Amino acid sequence: MNADIIVVGGGVVGTALAYGFARQGLSVLVLDGEDGDMRAARANFGLVWVQGKGAKAPAYHDLTRQSANLWPTFLQELEGCVETRIDYARPGGLFYCLSDHEYEARDALNKRMHNQAEYADTRMVDRRELERMMPAVTFGSEVVGASYCLADGHANPLQLLAALQQAITALGSKLLFRSTVGSIRPEKTGFTVHATSGSFRAPKVVVAAGLATPLLTEPLGFTIPLRSERGQLLVTERLAPILPYPASGLRQTADGTVMIGATKEEATDRGVTVASATKLALRATRIIPALSAARLVRQWSGFRVMPPDGSPIYAQSERYPGLFAAACHSGVTLAAAHAAIVAPAMIAGRLSRDLAAFSNGRFDVQKCA
Numbered sequence: 001m002n003a004d005i006i007v008v009g010g011g012v013v014g015t016a017l018a019y020g021f022a023r024q025g026l027s028v029l030v031l032d033g034e035d036g037d038m039r040a041a042r043a044n045f046g047l048v049w050v051q052g053k054g055a056k057a058p059a060y061h062d063l064t065r066q067s068a069n070l071w072p073t074f075l076q077e078l079e080g081c082v083e084t085r086i087d088y089a090r091p092g093g094l095f096y097c098l099s100d101h102e103y104e105a106r107d108a109l110n111k112r113m114h115n116q117a118e119y120a121d122t123r124m125v126d127r128r129e130l131e132r133m134m135p136a137v138t139f140g141s142e143v144v145g146a147s148y149c150l151a152d153g154h155a156n157p158l159q160l161l162a163a164l165q166q167a168i169t170a171l172g173s174k175l176l177f178r179s180t181v182g183s184i185r186p187e188k189t190g191f192t193v194h195a196t197s198g199s200f201r202a203p204k205v206v207v208a209a210g211l212a213t214p215l216l217t218e219p220l221g222f223t224i225p226l227r228s229e230r231g232q233l234l235v236t237e238r239l240a241p242i243l244p245y246p247a248s249g250l251r252q253t254a255d256g257t258v259m260i261g262a263t264k265e266e267a268t269d270r271g272v273t274v275a276s277a278t279k280l281a282l283r284a285t286r287i288i289p290a291l292s293a294a295r296l297v298r299q300w301s302g303f304r305v306m307p308p309d310g311s312p313i314y315a316q317s318e319r320y321p322g323l324f325a326a327a328c329h330s331g332v333t334l335a336a337a338h339a340a341i342v343a344p345a346m347i348a349g350r351l352s353r354d355l356a357a358f359s360n361g362r363f364d365v366q367k368c369a
């Protein structure tokens, strides 16, 4: 055996799980893909976000909330292993409302979610309160208010990925880049994983290869349904600090750049379009007109890893126990839960008990009926 566990995919999901395994004392081998692979982990917006998440899926909302609460400890432990520092702040987050209709709809969503569980940390703030909270901003005339959730925050996702990758090595495990896995073969004991860099054996394998996950699990009769959703983002030059709170679609990084995002598109190419840039910029400047003078320095796109119902999938193959899959949107938000909750549950064989709501079996209509 080359390791106690092989993780296929070195994005933010695979590395957070691998870090969680390594922290439990397991020897982990992470096999990651090619330099040119599309990585959601390198394209995302960087929110560690709770409000509105899992509006129709209480288990997903709870896991999101647990993860957001675990983030400060997760960060402290991670930064204790590596040189890389991760910009992270949790001042609470905003969802701007540009009409009475948007304000009322958001208020109704918050009330619905409060009815599901007793969370007293999300409330509506009117324009006057927003202006008090953000004195450096002159809001556009359409801004009615926002919903404000104390549990929200944001982080630098590139620093997070780099830190997770370094931590795996620092904890004595291994990460091989340019090691695309072509197939996984179940053996009498464990699995052989065939990659471009060689073949490797381990008693357990976790496939966390983002949108490529089904390509590896499907041939083994292990169905992980996913769809991709393109998101485009814009980023401005560095500006003086004006936005003390991250918002859905608008946040200022610790460096001063302002990120504007993200579209939700049915598209399969990596392109960026003028239409999307226009749409994003228009809404951002309706919120803060002064942003129209900021210079844009980059526009990019990425593909969200979307299970059909939006909730994560953490599953073990029934036919080949020891073969797992993990796929989700919101891998930055959930990174702390992946390391501290999902990885230990996989090792301890508690996945189907502790995280049953996230099994792939929920998509099996015949079984569910």
Ligand SMILES: Cc1cc2nc3c(=O)[nH]c(=O)nc-3n(C[C@H](O)[C@H](O)[C@H](O)COP(=O)(O)OP(=O)(O)OC[C@H]3O[C@@H](n4cnc5c(N)ncnc54)[C@H](O)[C@@H]3O)c2cc1C
Pocket (backbone or CB within 6 Å): 008, 009, 010, 011, 012, 013, 014, 015, 031, 032, 033, 034, 037, 038, 039, 040, 041, 042, 043, 044, 045, 046, 047, 048, 049, 179, 180, 181, 182, 208, 209, 210, 211, 212, 213, 216, 230, 231, 232, 233, 262, 301, 302, 303, 304, 305, 327, 328, 329, 330, 331, 332, 333, 334
């Ligand atoms: C536009 C956009 C905005 C987002 N904003 C946020 C946000 O604000 N907050 C948040 O929490 N989440 C956000 N996300 C989601 C987050 O980025 C994803 O949930 C996360 O990146 C998924 O991580 P992953 O590791 O599953 O996939 P990826 O990051 O795509 O990584 C997959 C990895 O698998 C590797 N791989 C693929 N095939 C193979 C193979 N055969 N063998 C070996 N390796 C393989 C690839 O090389 C890659 O490294 C956003 C995503 C997008 C696209």
